[in-house]
Amino acid sequence: MIVVIKPNSSKQQIDNLIDWIKAQNFEVHISEGKYQTILGLIGDTSRLDTELLEELDIVEAVKRITEPFKNANRKFHSEDSIIDINGVKIGSGNFALIAGPCSVESKEQICEVARRVKASGAGLLRGGAFKPRTSPYDFQGLKAEGIELLLEAKKETGMPIVTEIMNANHIPMFEEVDVIQVGARNMQNFELLKELGKTNKPILLKRGLANTLKELLMSAEYIMAGGNEQVILCERGIRTFETYTRNTLDLSAVPMLKQLTHLPVVVDPSHASGIASLVKPMAFAAAACGADGIMIEVHNNPACALCDGPQSLTPDLFEEVATGIFRIREAVKGL
Ligand code: PEP
Ligand code: MN
Numbered sequence: 001m002i003v004v005i006k007p008n009s010s011k012q013q014i015d016n017l018i019d020w021i022k023a024q025n026f027e028v029h030i031s032e033g034k035y036q037t038i039l040g041l042i043g044d045t046s047r048l049d050t051e052l053l054e055e056l057d058i059v060e061a062v063k064r065i066t067e068p069f070k071n072a073n074r075k076f077h078s079e080d081s082i083i084d085i086n087g088v089k090i091g092s093g094n095f096a097l098i099a100g101p102c103s104v105e106s107k108e109q110i111c112e113v114a115r116r117v118k119a120s121g122a123g124l125l126r127g128g129a130f131k132p133r134t135s136p137y138d139f140q141g142l143k144a145e146g147i148e149l150l151l152e153a154k155k156e157t158g159m160p161i162v163t164e165i166m167n168a169n170h171i172p173m174f175e176e177v178d179v180i181q182v183g184a185r186n187m188q189n190f191e192l193l194k195e196l197g198k199t200n201k202p203i204l205l206k207r208g209l210a211n212t213l214k215e216l217l218m219s220a221e222y223i224m225a226g227g228n229e230q231v232i233l234c235e236r237g238i239r240t241f242e243t244y245t246r247n248t249l250d251l252s253a254v255p256m257l258k259q260l261t262h263l264p265v266v267v268d269p270s271h272a273s274g275i276a277s278l279v280k281p282m283a284f285a286a287a288a289c290g291a292d293g294i295m296i297e298v299h300n301n302p303a304c305a306l307c308d309g310p311q312s313l314t315p316d317l318f319e320e321v322a323t324g325i326f327r328i329r330e331a332v333k334g335l
Helices: 011-023 050-054 107-119 144-157 168-174 190-197 213-225 253-260 269-273 276-288 315-332
Strands: 002-005 027-032 037-042 059-063 083-085 088-090 096-100 124-126 161-165 179-182 203-206 231-235 265-267 293-297
Touching: 002 011, 011 027, 011 037, 050 059, 088 096, 096 107, 096 315, 107 124, 107 144, 107 315, 124 144, 144 161, 144 168, 161 168, 168 190, 179 190, 190 213, 203 213, 213 231, 213 253, 231 253, 253 265, 265 276, 269 276, 269 293, 276 293, 276 315, 293 315
Parallel strands: 096 124, 096 293, 124 161, 161 179, 179 203, 203 231, 231 265, 265 293
Antiparallel strands: 002 037, 002 059, 027 037, 083 088
16 A cells, blocks of 8 residues: 655654554555655555545545555655666666576686677676576586686676576575576576575566566565565566467566566567577667666577577677667667
């Protein structure tokens, strides 16, 4: 439930109301805008008499929130959130390109890709150390060694790193990782989300293969409810009846999520399409529709990649795509 306070109400009046609400066993989220203060009541408000509140002198309106997500809700937090990843910002007009191989394979591979994508304007380096593979016989990632190699690439290039976690017991291994990714398959691994909520690391939360935006937001809520508000949402395509593409990129998720939440929204055209030649047009479309970041898989030798070669761009092609993305962002600015 949100309570909109009339402009010109005194601080004393607002404080009295907050004390009264707290005495009814609700938590209060206070959003102080330029012109208006909004109170978000957190707790079971179903038995609270809205008329009682509406009749108060300082109350302009009382609205019940039907969405069950509170921390992620734009109604409680009208300004866009900015996630600062060691100086690389995402959100509220700050845009970041995230690039790197599907999986970390060797020191040479990750360092070369890191150098090349950085030169093309990528702000963050991605690379999987723990890989969720459909077949148990496929390459599962270099695990702890993969994280070590990412850290070496970070040391060499200065790029913050993004890598996926699959097991809450691994959190200590991610101590020096800058952004922890929760992959599509773990979007509703609630125990993992709760543990990540206790960390202070930015989390890149990918949409599940067959999950609604509300479910994505509820998963973000799990992390935020634990005290970690640094969540970046990622649209990476959903499963539909279409089979030519690996998934179907739901670009309407970007403006829809931006209406619903203050959290930044990133698009991953690589996993969404599964086809390298589709990454450029889909990345351009993502840039045009207001994504706060774009994540692209890049491999120095896609034909020999241990994972997701067919959707990986060469560093040369990534340079071309990155240049186009920046031009599109300029072109749509202010439109
Ligand atoms: C990945 O980013 O490497 C990955 C496995 O993506 P997703 O979870 O979206 O399939
Ligand atoms: Mn991949």
